[in-house]
Amino acid sequence: MNKLFYTVFSFFPKRSLGMSKITATILSICLLLAGGSAMAQQGSMSEPVDRAKILTAPGVFGAFSTYKIRYEYYKLSSAERKGAADEVMAVVDKHKDKVIVDAYLTRGFEAKSDYFLRVHAYDAAAAQAFLLDFRATRFGMNSGVTESLVGITKALNYITKDKSPDLNKDLTGTTYSGDAPRFAFMIPVKKGAEWWNLTDEQRLKEMETHTLPTLAYLGNVKRKLYHSTGLDDTDFITYFETNDLGAFNNLVLSLAKIPENKYNVRWGNPVVMGTIHSIAEVVNTLSVGQ
Amino acid sequence: MNKLFYTVFSFFPKRSLGMSKITATILSICLLLAGGSAMAQQGSMSEPVDRAKILTAPGVFGAFSTYKIRYEYYKLSSAERKGAADEVMAVVDKHKDKVIVDAYLTRGFEAKSDYFLRVHAYDAAAAQAFLLDFRATRFGMNSGVTESLVGITKALNYITKDKSPDLNKDLTGTTYSGDAPRFAFMIPVKKGAEWWNLTDEQRLKEMETHTLPTLAYLGNVKRKLYHSTGLDDTDFITYFETNDLGAFNNLVLSLAKIPENKYNVRWGNPVVMGTIHSIAEVVNTLSVGQ
C-alpha cells in the first residue's frame, strides 16, 4: 500500500496547519504521485499559465461554480468588505502558475446565484487547491456555493477532418467577429441512454445535423465544450460568450429544432447567464450595500 | 484580445469603488462595446424611456424576478423601514433613462414570494445595473430573490399579416376594453423537443388553433410574450393583466383544450399571481409590521 494510502489511513492526528501549508502539502502530494506527466510539468511552471494555450488544449480540467452572497456579509463593516477584492486577488495571484480564473456577475439574471467562477487547470487537484484558498477568504467564506459542475476538455470527436471534412472546414474556418462579448452562458446538457446506445455512425450523423445550423452563428457566438460523464450529473457543460442575445436565442432555437434534441434528458437546469467582468469588479460590485 | 477581455483577465486588484461608480463603469463599458447600435443610442437617452414604445418594441430585454422579504427586515426599527421607499425610488429615478420597472404584490397569493418586479431595458446590462443598485438598497438587501426569468421581445412570428391574414386582423383589431386590470400573472412555458421538431407549417397550424379561442378574451385580458430559449430554463414567459379572474381562468382553460398543450413540458411552475401597484406602494405595504 503506497505512501498516500498510508497517510489516508494513519489515524495519528497532525497538528493543525495553516491553509497555505495544507494546500502546499496537497499539491506536493499531487506532484509526487502524478510523477513526471506532462500535466504535472505544465502544472508546476513558475510563470503564469498560458491562457491561450490552456483554453484550447485537450485534457484540461474545468470547474464551474455559482455562488450566492450570504446576508451576513452585508452586516460586516464596509471597511472589512473594502479589503475583500485584494484578498481574493492575492489568492488568484498565488495560484496563477497552475490555474486561470474567469468571473461573471449573475445577480439580476439568476435567483440562485450572484456570480459564478470558471476555473481551468491541467490538474483537477490544482483547481481544488485554488478554490479551497478562495473559500477561505472573507469573500469566499461569505459566498454560499449553489451549483458546481466539473468537466474536462477533449479534441473534437465527431466533426473531424477525417469523419466530416467539409463541416470541419466550415467549423474551423470562421472566427468570432462580433463586438467583444459582454454576456456568458453556462448550460449543462445530459443525453439519455437511447443517445449513447446509438452507433457511432448514427451519432455522427446527428452531430452533423446539429452542426449545420450553428455555422451561421460562429461570427457572433463563442462556444466551448466540457465533458462531464462520470465526473458529474451531466454529460456536457456547454459554455457560450456573446454580445448579441437575439442571435444567441436564435442559435439555441435552431438546435432545439433538430432530432438530437429529443435525446436530451437534461438541458440547462440551470441555464446560468452572467455578464463578463474581472474578478475584482465582481467582488467590488457585490461588496457594496449598507 | 480587446480591452474588456484585458480587464477581465487582469488580476491586479482595483481599489473598491462605490456601487454607483461600479455600475457607471459597467454601463460605460457596455456603451463602448455596443458601439453605435440603435439599442445603445436609445439606452443612452437622457430623458426617461418612452414607456409606450419600449412595451411594444421588439428586441427589448425583460427581467422578471420574485422576492421574499427576509424575517430580519422586520427586526429593523420602523423608522429605518419608513425610509425604504424613498431609497428605492431614488434608484428607479437614477436608471429611468434606460429602464422601466413595474411592481406587483404577491403576498397572500404566493408562498415563495411577497412581490415581483418586471424590468424592461433595450440593453440587458442596463437592466442588471438597475437590479444591482436595487439590491444594494436596504429594502433590496432584505429581499431574497426566489425566482428570476429573463427573455426578449420579438415581432409576431406565426400569426402575421402574410402567414395568417384573417387571424392577424382579428388579433390586432380588438383592444382591451375592461376595467383597469388589478391582477397580473407571470407564467413560464417550455415546449418539448417534439414541438420544435415540427415543421414551421405544422407549428403555424397549431398556433392558429391556439389563437382562435383566445380572440374572445382580447377585451378583458391583456397579454405580452417574452422569448427565453437559451437565455433561461424556459422557452417563453407569458405575462397577463386582467380585472376578471373568471375570464382569465376560462381563457387558460380554452388553451388547455387544444393539441398544442400536449407539447408543453413546463407550464407555470411557478404561476405567479400579483396585484398591480406602484413600487412605492409595494415597498410601503411590505415595510409595515411590529
Place this chain on the structure above:
Amino acid sequence: MNKLFYTVFSFFPKRSLGMSKITATILSICLLLAGGSAMAQQGSMSEPVDRAKILTAPGVFGAFSTYKIRYEYYKLSSAERKGAADEVMAVVDKHKDKVIVDAYLTRGFEAKSDYFLRVHAYDAAAAQAFLLDFRATRFGMNSGVTESLVGITKALNYITKDKSPDLNKDLTGTTYSGDAPRFAFMIPVKKGAEWWNLTDEQRLKEMETHTLPTLAYLGNVKRKLYHSTGLDDTDFITYFETNDLGAFNNLVLSLAKIPENKYNVRWGNPVVMGTIHSIAEVVNTLSVGQ
C-alpha cells in the same frame, strides 16, 4: 391610461403609510375599479359576510395557505405570545365584512406546516388585504408561508340537471348526516393535456363514472371544489371535511379505481390534513412552549 396605471407607473415616492391606510387604499382602488358589480356591492356591505351564502355562491375567490411557525417565535416571552390571538382576531374582525376565514391545525400530521387558513372573499384583492394585515401581526410575522393555492368557485359544470339529471338528483339529494367533522383535507389536483383534449361528452362520461362511487359517501364526507387553472399550478383545489377517516380513505380509493385517475398529473403533493378549530384555538395552541 387610467388612474391606476398612472399610480402604477408614477415613480414619485409616496410617504410611508401605516398598513391599515395602505390596505384601505388598495381596497378603495379595488372598489373604484370594480365599479358597480355585484361582487363589489357584496364586498362592501358593512355587516359581516353571510357565511352560508359565500360558501355556496359561484364566483367566490378562495385562498388556501399553509404556515409553519418560526423557531424565533418561541424565543419571545410567553407574555408577548399570549397577546397573539387577540391581535389576530382584531384583524379578522376588521375584515369580517369582506372576508371569512377558517383555520386548521396541521402540526402532528404535516412536516411542512403547523396550521393552514382558508379564506373566502367575493374579491381576490379583499382576500389579499386580509392576509397582508394578518402577516403584519406578531403571529403572522412569525409564520412562514409554506404553500399557497388560490381558486374560484363555479356552478356545477358536468353533473347538472340538464346533462346528467339522475346523478344530479342523487348528488343534490343527500346531505351530510355524520358527526360534526373534526378533520379537513386540502388536496390539489391537476389534469394533463390528454384530459383537456377530450371532448366535452367524453369528460362528462368520465365525470359520471367519477360521481357514481362517491354517492355512498355524501353522508359522511363533505366536499367543496375550487377551480385554479391559470390562477395557480393546479387545476383544482379539492377540500373535504369528515369525522370518519376510514370512510374518507375508502372514498378516495374508489376514485383511484376509475379511468379518470389516469388523467391526473398532480394529485395532492401536498395532501394537507388538519383538525378544524377556531382561529383563536389555533393561535393559542401554537403559542405555547418554553
Place this chain on the structure above:
Amino acid sequence: MNKLFYTVFSFFPKRSLGMSKITATILSICLLLAGGSAMAQQGSMSEPVDRAKILTAPGVFGAFSTYKIRYEYYKLSSAERKGAADEVMAVVDKHKDKVIVDAYLTRGFEAKSDYFLRVHAYDAAAAQAFLLDFRATRFGMNSGVTESLVGITKALNYITKDKSPDLNKDLTGTTYSGDAPRFAFMIPVKKGAEWWNLTDEQRLKEMETHTLPTLAYLGNVKRKLYHSTGLDDTDFITYFETNDLGAFNNLVLSLAKIPENKYNVRWGNPVVMGTIHSIAEVVNTLSVGQ
C-alpha cells in the same frame, strides 16, 4: 350548525390557554363528537393502552414523523439538555391512556433526520394532541420535522382465508423467530392509476405473486402495513423490523422482481432506516455534545 362549528367560526378571541388545557379541550371535543363509538371508549380508558391489542387491531391511526435536531439545541447548556428526557417522558406518560409511542435513532443512516417517532392511537386527534405536547417540550421545540406520514390499519384485504386460503395459512402460520430486531425501516409506497384500475381479481393475483417470495422471510423480518390513500401523499406506509440486514435486502429484492413492482410510482423516497431504542435513549443520545 353544531357546537364545534360555532367555536370554529366564532371570532371572539379566547384568553390564551396553557397547552395542557388546550389539548384537554381538543380531546374533550373529540370525545364529545366521537360519541359512543368503540374507538372513543378505548381512547378514553384511564389505564395505559394495551400495546399488543392496538398493534394488531384494524382502524388504528398511525403517525410517522422524522426529526432533525436544530443546531441551536447544542447551544443550550448541557444542564438544560439533561432535563430533556424527563420532560418528554412526562408527556408520553400523560398521554399513555390514548397513545403509544415508539422511537428510532436515524442519525448516521439518514441525512434528513436524526430520529423518528411512530405513534399509534385509536383516534387521530389523540395522536395529534400527544405530538402537540411533545413539540412544546424543549426537545420537541428544538426538533425540526422533516417528514410526516399518516395512515390507518385495516384487516388483510387480499390474502384472506376466503380469497387465498393456502397463502393465508402460510402467512399466518409462521412467526418471527430471529434475534430481537435492532433495525427498523419506514418505506412509503404509492401505486399508479394503472394499478388501481385493475380488477379486484387481477390485483389479488398480483398480491399472491407478491406474497409467495416473502414467506421465506417471515422468520427474520417483521412487517406492518398502514393505509394512507387520501390521508397523505402515499398509498401505503410499510414498516419493517429486523436484525438481519442481508435478509431484509434479499426480501426487498424478491419484491422488486415481480410484476407488481411495475405499478409503483413511489417506493421509498424516503426509505428511513433507524435503530430501535426507548424514547429516553433517543433523547439522551441526541442531547450530548459540547
Place this chain on the structure above:
Amino acid sequence: MNKLFYTVFSFFPKRSLGMSKITATILSICLLLAGGSAMAQQGSMSEPVDRAKILTAPGVFGAFSTYKIRYEYYKLSSAERKGAADEVMAVVDKHKDKVIVDAYLTRGFEAKSDYFLRVHAYDAAAAQAFLLDFRATRFGMNSGVTESLVGITKALNYITKDKSPDLNKDLTGTTYSGDAPRFAFMIPVKKGAEWWNLTDEQRLKEMETHTLPTLAYLGNVKRKLYHSTGLDDTDFITYFETNDLGAFNNLVLSLAKIPENKYNVRWGNPVVMGTIHSIAEVVNTLSVGQ
C-alpha cells in the same frame, strides 16, 4: 417480549448519560443480541479492524455520508478550530476495533458538500455508534449532513467462476497498476422494475455486456460495489478511485453505451467527486479561515 423490547417500551426516563456511555450501551446491546455470530466476534476484536479483510469481505456494512461545514464554524476562534482534528481522531481511535473510516475532500468540486466519509463495519450499529460520536465532536456538530447512503457488500453474483468463467478470469486477473489514486467518486445507481423483472439469464447476459468494456480500465480505475435495495433509495452505491480522470470519463461513457443503461432510473444524483486524504487533513483543511 425480550429485554430490548422492554427497554424500548419502558417509559421510565433514565438519567442522561454521557455519549461514550450511551454508545457503549448501544454496542453492548448489539453484541448481546447479535449473539455468537462471526460478525459480532470480529466486531468485538480489541485490536484494530483488519483493513484489507473488511474491504474485501462480503456482508460488510458501508455508510457513505456527505457534509457541509456550517457558516457558524468559522465564527469560532481559530484556537477552538485548531483542536478539532485531535477530537475527531480520538473518536476514530475509540472505534478502531469495529470501524474503519475513509475521508474525502469535495469542496471545490461539489456544491452540496465540503467532504464525505466512507465508514465500514461488520455491524451497522457499530457504524452508527461511530457516527454518533463523530457528530458530537465540535467539527461534527458544525457539519450539516447533506447526503447519506448505506449498503452492504456481497460476493460477485453475476460474473462468477461458474456462470461466466472467461469474464471472471479476466475480471479477477488484472489488478490496478496506475499511480496512487488521488480522486474518488461515489455514484448511486437504481434500476427500474423492468430490470428486476428480467430473468436471471437475461440479467446475466446484460451484465456480461456491461463487464466487457470495463476490462480495459481495470489497470487505472479501482471500483467497489455496495448493495442498498431496501436499505436506502438506491439499489447500488458504486465507488471508484483513480488518478486518471480522462480514463474514468471514458470508462463511464463505455457503460453508457450498452443496453443495461436503459434500465437505470437513477444514475448519480448526486455524483460525488472528492480527493483522497487522511481525516486529519480533511478536518484541518476545512478548519482554516478568518
